[in-house]
Amino acid sequence: MTAAIEVTDLTMTYGDLRAVDGVTLTVEEGEFVGILGPNGAGKTTLLETIEGLRRPDSGTATVLGLPAWPRNPRLLPRIGVQLQASSFFERLTAREQIHTFAALYGVAAGRADEWLERVGLVEKADARVEDLSGGQAQRLSIACALVHDPELVFLDEPTAALDPQARRNLWDLLTDINESGRTVVLTTHYMDEAEILADRVAVMDHGRILVHATPAALIRRLDAPTRITLADDEVITTREPAAELARLAEAGRLDGVRVQTGTLEDVFLDLTGREYRA
Amino acid sequence: MKPFWALSRAILRGFVRDRTSVFFAVVFPLMFLVLFGGLFSDQSVGKVDMIVVGDASLVDDLPADARDDFDDTFHVVRSDDLDDALDQVRKGDADVAVEQQGDTLVAHYSQTDPAKAGIVAGTLRALVDGTNIALTGQQPTYDLRVESVEDDSLSTIQYYTPGLLGWAVAMSAAFGAAATLQGWRQSKLLRRLQLAPVSTRSVVGARVSVTVSIALVQMAIFIGVGGIFFGLTLTGAWWMAIPLLVVGTLCFMAIGLLAGAITKTQEGAVNAANFLVLPMAFLSGSFFALDDAPQWLQTFSELLPLKHLNDGMLDVMVRGEPWTAALVPMAILAAFALVVTLVAARLFRWDTA
Numbered sequence: 309m310t311a312a313i314e315v316t317d318l319t320m321t322y323g324d325l326r327a328v329d330g331v332t333l334t335v336e337e338g339e340f341v342g343i344l345g346p347n348g349a350g351k352t353t354l355l356e357t358i359e360g361l362r363r364p365d366s367g368t369a370t371v372l373g374l375p376a377w378p379r380n381p382r383l384l385p386r387i388g389v390q391l392q393a394s395s396f397f398e399r400l401t402a403r404e405q406i407h408t409f410a411a412l413y414g415v416a417a418g419r420a421d422e423w424l425e426r427v428g429l430v431e432k433a434d435a436r437v438e439d440l441s442g443g444q445a446q447r448l449s450i451a452c453a454l455v456h457d458p459e460l461v462f463l464d465e466p467t468a469a470l471d472p473q474a475r476r477n478l479w480d481l482l483t484d485i486n487e488s489g490r491t492v493v494l495t496t497h498y499m500d501e502a503e504i505l506a507d508r509v510a511v512m513d514h515g516r517i518l519v520h521a522t523p524a525a526l527i528r529r530l531d532a533p534t535r536i537t538l539a540d541d542e543v544i545t546t547r548e549p550a551a552e553l554a555r556l557a558e559a560g561r562l563d564g565v566r567v568q569t570g571t572l573e574d575v576f577l578d579l580t581g582r583e584y585r586a
Numbered sequence: 587m588k589p590f591w592a593l594s595r596a597i598l599r600g601f602v603r604d605r606t607s608v609f610f611a612v613v614f615p616l617m618f619l620v621l622f623g624g625l626f627s628d629q630s631v632g633k634v635d636m637i638v639v640g641d642a643s644l645v646d647d648l649p650a651d652a653r654d655d656f657d658d659t660f661h662v663v664r665s666d667d668l669d670d671a672l673d674q675v676r677k678g679d680a681d682v683a684v685e686q687q688g689d690t691l692v693a694h695y696s697q698t699d700p701a702k703a704g705i706v707a708g709t710l711r712a713l714v715d716g717t718n719i720a721l722t723g724q725q726p727t728y729d730l731r732v733e734s735v736e737d738d739s740l741s742t743i744q745y746y747t748p749g750l751l752g753w754a755v756a757m758s759a760a761f762g763a764a765a766t767l768q769g770w771r772q773s774k775l776l777r778r779l780q781l782a783p784v785s786t787r788s789v790v791g792a793r794v795s796v797t798v799s800i801a802l803v804q805m806a807i808f809i810g811v812g813g814i815f816f817g818l819t820l821t822g823a824w825w826m827a828i829p830l831l832v833v834g835t836l837c838f839m840a841i842g843l844l845a846g847a848i849t850k851t852q853e854g855a856v857n858a859a860n861f862l863v864l865p866m867a868f869l870s871g872s873f874f875a876l877d878d879a880p881q882w883l884q885t886f887s888e889l890l891p892l893k894h895l896n897d898g899m900l901d902v903m904v905r906g907e908p909w910t911a912a913l914v915p916m917a918i919l920a921a922f923a924l925v926v927t928l929v930a931a932r933l934f935r936w937d938t939a
Binding site: 407 | 769
């Protein structure tokens with residue numbers, strides 16, 4: 309089985325800035341990979357280079373066994389892309405939008421309508437894209453990326469600026485897509501999103517991939533103590549939670565107890581530091 | 587072909603639903619046509635107000651047939667006060683004051699209205715020449731009829747339709763290309779299309795086809811309105827205006843691309859296109875003829891593509907020139923389009939950053 313994505317020692321430079329600095333990354337077929345990182349970490353540049361939009365300064369990116377650069381028209385129908393901005397034709401309705409994208413990929417209009425239904429936009433089909441809410445536009449954008457049933461899907465911060473309900477709905481959709489055998493790569497700066505969706509997480513900062521592992525492994529590696537918060541707000545920090553909880557049970561104090569192990573957020577802050585980013 | 591049609595449909599819908607674009611492409615230039623056609627056509631058929639100061643035997647003793655022509659052209663008022671008459675001409679209450687000094691007919695006129703000034707000078711010269719010949723007692727070999735001055739110059743609508751159409755097409759082609767390039771770049775739609783299995787040919791072809799179609803609709807509307815309401819008459823090879831307009835559209839799309847390539851926002855791109863096209867329209871005779879402009883300005887205007895588009899359109903649409911008259915302007919416009927496109931391509935960036 310070949311890897312869906314193979315990136316070797318990839319570097320992208322803008323002037324003095326090394327946006328991507330010697331990244332090596334492998335994504336297996338059918339895998340769901342989240343690329344996490346603060347703003348300006350180089351996530352979008354990395355993604356766009358793998359998609360084939362940019363010529364690598366050095367190193368290589370191979371997608372589905374084919375080189376990503378130069379633009380390869382035989383590769384393009386096999387990948388689906390949602391860019392960070394909502395890339396729509398101006399003043400078209402949602403339906404016209406997805407029909408246009410379907411036509412670009414030689415997909416029948418009926419299939420496009422199915423996708424509108426799937427992302428819950430049937431009622432908004434005749435609304436112009438300018439009149440859609442942020443979440444609706446985001447869903448339409450994803451539907452446009454998936455309308456040709458690609459093997460590999462790239463999503464650049466798909467849940468940015470969505471309300472909690474819209475995020476959950478989108479997560480369900482993305483899980484469905486992944487479970488139907490497609491490889492998904494998404495960038496995000498929401499920890500919970502990566503933790504819930506991704507098989508493996510790559511944490512990126514200053515153009516480098518700091519770690520690439522399953523969320524559970526990353527949290528284990530952090531080796532953070534467990535925090536047990538009791539109903540009366542007393543906090544117990546321990547490295548032996550099982551024993552501690554047994555002791556609390558004997559004392560009859562388990563009601564209202566909250567147990568917090570390390571989270572991906574702790575891992576992230578541990579790796580990238582706490583200073584503000586632009 | 588399917589991607590080409592899908593893109594063309596998408597672009598066309600985007601244009602038709604954009605009220606501002608439609609207004610500036612069709613309604614706005616049409617307003618000028620109605621304005622110029624309506625305002626100035628009244629003046630050109632209206633008589634010239636003449637004040638005859640004192641005795642002017644040359645005017646008074648016209649032979650009967652010349653008298654008729656004279657009365658068709660001039661509305662005559664008598665006066666004895668030259669200063670008052672000059673004052674009236676200056677204020678525009680009268681168009682010309684005429685006095686006879688010995689054997690010389692002196693016409694005082696204002697250049698404020700070049701059309702009337704031309705009629706005045708031409709008609710009076712013909713009148714004097716005719717009288718001179720008549721006095722020799724010989725039958726004139728050549729005949730010059732008084733109205734010929736008016737017939738020789740194009741009536742207002744004949745002149746303005748091709749020029750304003752040229753401006754309208756230049757504007758919508760340049761704005762369309764500039765706004766599309768910038769808008770698509772900013773929404774990353776350009777990038778998105780780059781990642782779809784569509785050839786650049788299809789994308790560019792779709793945008794060009796839509797703009798050319800819009801230009802041809804503009805032409806149909808202009809000719810329709812001019813013909814129905816203002817008596818526009820097209821001359822023999824007018825159909826050559828179609829290929830001429832197509833090449834002109836390409837040329838101004840290239841200028842729009844350049845505007846889009848050198849700017850960073852959609853507003854900036856449209857402003858840059860405006861900055862290039864509007865002064866060019868003035869200097870290319872879209873709004874007024876350049877015949878009276880200084881020589882250096884006329885020479886400069888030869889460097890402007892719109893000047894050649896306008897000249898070519900005038901030649902084939904209303905001046906009755908043969909179809910070959912459009913070939914040189916077409917070649918010039920095509921060369922412009924090519925050079926400007928190459929420059930724009932060099933300056934082109936995929937992303938705004």
